[in-house]
Amino acid sequence: MDGNSAAGEGAIRAGCQCYFGYPITPQNELTEYMAANMSRRKGCAFIQAESEVAAINMVYGASLAGTRAMTSSSSPGMSLKQEGISYLAGSELPAVIVNISRGGPGLGSIAAAQSDYFQATRGGGHGDYRTIVLAPASVQEIVDHTHMAFDLADKWLMPVIVLADGMLGQMKEPVQFHHEAPEVLPIRANALRGAKGRPSRFIRTCTSNVSEVEDLNWSLFRRYQLIQKEETAFDAFEVEDAEMIVVAFGIAARMAKGAVKNARKDGLRVGLLRPVTLWPFPYDVIGELGDRVKQFLVFEMSMGQMLEDVQLALKNKAEVSFYGRPGGVIPTSSEVHRVISRLYFQKGLGRL
Amino acid sequence: MKKVFGRPRFLKKTPFHYCAGCGHSIIHRIITEVIEEMEIQERVIGIPPAGCSVFAYYYFDVDMAESAHGRGAAVATGYKRAYPEAVVFTYQGDGDLAAIGTAEVIHTANRGENITGFFVNNAVYGMTGGQMAPTTLCDQTTTTSPFGRDPRMEGYPLKISEMIAPLNGVAYIERTAVTTPAGIRKTKKAVRKAFETQIRGLGFSLVEMLSPCPVNWKMSPLESWQWVEQVMTKEYPLGVIKDATGAGNAG
Ligand SMILES: Cc1ncc(C[n+]2csc(CCOP(=O)(O)OP(=O)(O)O)c2C)c(N)n1
Ligand code: SF4
Numbered sequence: 001m002d003g004n005s006a007a008g009e010g011a012i013r014a015g016c017q018c019y020f021g022y023p024i025t026p027q028n029e030l031t032e033y034m035a036a037n038m039s040r041r042k043g044c045a046f047i048q049a050e051s052e053v054a055a056i057n058m059v060y061g062a063s064l065a066g067t068r069a070m071t072s073s074s075s076p077g078m079s080l081k082q083e084g085i086s087y088l089a090g091s092e093l094p095a096v097i098v099n100i101s102r103g104g105p106g107l108g109s110i111a112a113a114q115s116d117y118f119q120a121t122r123g124g125g126h127g128d129y130r131t132i133v134l135a136p137a138s139v140q141e142i143v144d145h146t147h148m149a150f151d152l153a154d155k156w157l158m159p160v161i162v163l164a165d166g167m168l169g170q171m172k173e174p175v176q177f178h179h180e181a182p183e184v185l186p187i188r189a190n191a192l193r194g195a196k197g198r199p200s201r202f203i204r205t206c207t208s209n210v211s212e213v214e215d216l217n218w219s220l221f222r223r224y225q226l227i228q229k230e231e232t233a234f235d236a237f238e239v240e241d242a243e244m245i246v247v248a249f250g251i252a253a254r255m256a257k258g259a260v261k262n263a264r265k266d267g268l269r270v271g272l273l274r275p276v277t278l279w280p281f282p283y284d285v286i287g288e289l290g291d292r293v294k295q296f297l298v299f300e301m302s303m304g305q306m307l308e309d310v311q312l313a314l315k316n317k318a319e320v321s322f323y324g325r326p327g328g329v330i331p332t333s334s335e336v337h338r339v340i341s342r343l344y345f346q347k348g349l350g351r352l
Numbered sequence: 353m354k355k356v357f358g359r360p361r362f363l364k365k366t367p368f369h370y371c372a373g374c375g376h377s378i379i380h381r382i383i384t385e386v387i388e389e390m391e392i393q394e395r396v397i398g399i400p401p402a403g404c405s406v407f408a409y410y411y412f413d414v415d416m417a418e419s420a421h422g423r424g425a426a427v428a429t430g431y432k433r434a435y436p437e438a439v440v441f442t443y444q445g446d447g448d449l450a451a452i453g454t455a456e457v458i459h460t461a462n463r464g465e466n467i468t469g470f471f472v473n474n475a476v477y478g479m480t481g482g483q484m485a486p487t488t489l490c491d492q493t494t495t496t497s498p499f500g501r502d503p504r505m506e507g508y509p510l511k512i513s514e515m516i517a518p519l520n521g522v523a524y525i526e527r528t529a530v531t532t533p534a535g536i537r538k539t540k541k542a543v544r545k546a547f548e549t550q551i552r553g554l555g556f557s558l559v560e561m562l563s564p565c566p567v568n569w570k571m572s573p574l575e576s577w578q579w580v581e582q583v584m585t586k587e588y589p590l591g592v593i594k595d596a597t598g599a600g601n602a603g
Contacts, residue, residue: 018434045433049426050459057423057456061430064397064417069434087420192415193435196394200362202409204418206402 001175003139003168007098008033010146011070013179015186016096018045018062018069020055024077025110026166027100031072043185052077056084056097063093064203066191068150072098074166075116076107078124085159086125090205090216094153094188096146097131098162100169103328111328112166114250117305120163121279128217130224132160132231133278135249139173147179154188156227163278165301167251167330224280233276234285238264242271243349244295246340247286247310249275256299258333263340267351270340278306286313295347296320299336301329319347360384362393362413369407373573375563376405378530379472379539383441384412386543392551396439397431399424403445404478422453425460428467439550441468446487447477450512454486457512464521464555468546471512471558474565475584482568486510489587494568509587513560517594523555525593529562529585531577538590549597562588 001009008030011019019038021031031048038046045062049055055071062069073081078099088095101116103109120133132152134145142164149160187193192203207213237257239245248256253274263270273289275282290296296318298307304322311320323339325331359365363384368377387393393414400408402421409416419427424442432440442449449457449471457469476494477483483496487509491500513525524546528539539561546557562584564576571579 018430020430047429047433047463050455053423054426054429054456054459057420057426058430058433060419060423061399061427061432062434063430064427065431065434065438067434069430083420084423087418091418192397192417194393194395194397194438195413195415200393200413200415202416202418204409204416206406206418208407 001139002029002170002172003142003164004029004100004170005033006139006142006175007072007146007162008037009177010143011096011150012037013177013181014147014150015068015182016070016150017043017067017185018059020047020049020058020071022049022052022055022073022077024074026102026112026169027072027074027098029169030098030100052080053083056081059095060084060088060093063088063095064192066188066193068186070096070098072100074099075101075104078116078119082125085131086123086127086129087205088159089123089129089131089220090127091203092157094157095159096149096153096162097159098146098164101163101165103326109328110166112168112251112330113301113326113328114165114252115302115305115326116163117278117300117302120161121281129220130279131158132156132227132280134160134162135276135278136162136164136168137250137254137274139168139171140175142168143175143177152231156223163250165251228280231277232280232282234282235274235276236285237272237274239271239273239289241269242293243269244297244340244344244347245271245273245289245293246297246299247273247275247306248299249278249306252299252301255331255333255336259336259340262337263344266341268341268344269350269352270344275306281309281313283309283313286310287315287317290314290317294318295343295349297340297343298322300324301331302326361388364411364413366410368411370404371567373564373566373576374404375474375530375561375565376472378536379470379561379563380408380411382530382536382540383470383543386540386547387414390544390547392439392547395437396441399428399431399440399442401442401444401448402479403448405443405445405472406479408443422448422451423456424448425453425456425467425469429460429463429465432465432467436466439547441470443470444472445478446471446473446475446485450486450510454512458516461516461556461558462519462521464523466550466553466555468550469558470543471560472563473560473588474563476565476568478565478568489583511588513558513593516558521555522594523596524549524557525560527560527562527588527590527593529580529590531562531564531580545597552597554597
């Protein structure tokens with residue numbers, strides 16, 4: 001199954017009731033999958049919206065009503081969704097947004113890139129907020145992360161982004177689904193569904209009282225601190241005896257893993273650290289590795305965005321090098337292998 | 353003794369923040385009266401805009417949720433598709449609906465979403481201090497058309513109601529004014545008919561209400577009311593613009 005369709009099926013099996021999308025390559029198969037599988041499903045809604053702005057605001061509406069709602073797009077469309085994501089965050093409403101990202105800036109290219117890292121991990125829209133960002137590295141993980149995204153969104157009452165890329169979206173891999181689509185679609189408790197048997201309520205961010213807005217910001221901040229503590233996820237590969245650690249996420253981590261395996265065959269003590277959640281970012285684990293390992297290599301399909309988080313985590317304890325291919329160029333595993341070897345020998349690190 | 357006039361049940365006791373003579377407070381009253389009469393309060397959800405009526409949820413005693421500027425129709429669409437038993441209305445100014453939210457309202461209307469739009473046309477951006485709106489009349493001075501709106505530079509007043517009326521998804525559109533007792537009665541009938549259209553599942557319904565903004569028009573409340581009747585209605589003729597409900601004229 002291709003990654004795009006897998007995200008769609010994963011969402012349906014997670015109880016997604018409403019999907020609103022707008023065509024953009026390389027995520028069209030996801031919107032098409034939802035058109036084919038949601039519009040006739042009992043109680044479900046599918047709309048091809050007039051824009052990404054409309055789509056995310058429809059998601060906001062469906063989330064108000066307590067349903068599991070989702071939209072997806074690729075980089076240029078993600079820029080348009082930022083308004084709605086900010087309102088979702090401020091209104092403490094869950095939603096899932098899948099970004100099958102591509103090369104930018106501007107219209108850029110339709111090929112895979114990882115240059116939406118800043119946008120995804122820094123909130124992306126206006127105001128002090130964060131979104132949880134999951135970075136799958138396989139089609140199977142797209143399925144699992146999409147499901148997880150709905151659970152996390154409901155648990156923390158906030159928008160969650162699944163940040164994949166054009167390559168993961170397009171590539172076909174065998175997948176397993178561990179959940180059946182629920183018979184009864186979940187409706188969130190305390191959703192806004194009419195003042196029946198209770199006083200009327202409203203949901204808003206706007207108030208003329210600045211201290212209310214300050215209180216909201218503090219309450220979000222405290223929640224974000226808890227999320228950093230509880231939800232940070234990463235994957236470590238061969239880091240125990242490593243003298244050099246490669247840090248990469250998503251599809252780049254997969255290329256890097258192949259490269260690390262081959263470097264190990266050459267006798268190089270190299271390991272891989274893959275952040276699975278990009279926000280919250282695994283600062284602590286990288287920082288601890290920096291107490292022992294003195295050389296890091298960040299590899300991204302961008303000009304270096306996660307790089308800044310790795311530098312923050314290491315606090316100058318270790319040297320950080322960077323290798324990146326931006327704009328939609330797809331590097332190869334052997335290319336990364338060469339970069340690893342060159343850096344390794346240049347720094348005079350020891351063989352196994 | 354029989355009570356002949358009182359506060360509508362679903363209008364909260366909070367004093368309005370609106371300026372003296374403003375149409376928003378009258379329109380709030382009309383909508384809440386209809387909600388009470390139709391006994392739909394338990395399934396109504398209102399979507400107020402960014403605009404002077406941003407705090408409508410302080411006054412309406414029904415469930416409400418904020419919308420980003422201009423996105424009310426999309427929010428209402430998502431809500432209604434998620435929860436079709438609800439009676440959903442947007443409340444939008446002319447900047448909100450006819451400028452930044454144009455795409456959303458056209459496509460919501462065209463899809464024939466079963467929602468109701470209340471479109472408050474006061475020919476200016478009230479909340480931000482009286483700038484030109486798409487609905488501003490030719491020669492009308494505003495803070496961003498200080499020498500009067502020049503159609504050669506700023507275009508002509510945009511008539512959204514007439515624009516969307518031909519769309520097949522639209523079931524009912526009426527334009528009213530809230531500046532005379534007769535106009536208020538007509539508005540109330542139109543509001544009821546719009547809700548009925550939605551409940552019957554006939555498609556998109558919209559009531560455009562010409563509404564005074566004395567402060568930004570730099571007029572007394574009385575002058576502003578006369579201006580609606582004598583000047584605005586010439587550009588924006590009152591009456592039913594479309595009725596495909598099969599139930600005849602609301603007025
Ligand atoms: C994205 C965005 N742009 C601009 C604004 C500022 N803004 C708030 S209300 C408004 C227009 C209000 O005019 P109108 O819709 O006619 O409503 P009125 O205040 O006259 O009732 C604007 C431009 C905003 N809130 N959001
Ligand atoms: S500025 Fe105009 S629209 Fe706004 S409250 Fe005052 S009179 Fe009403």
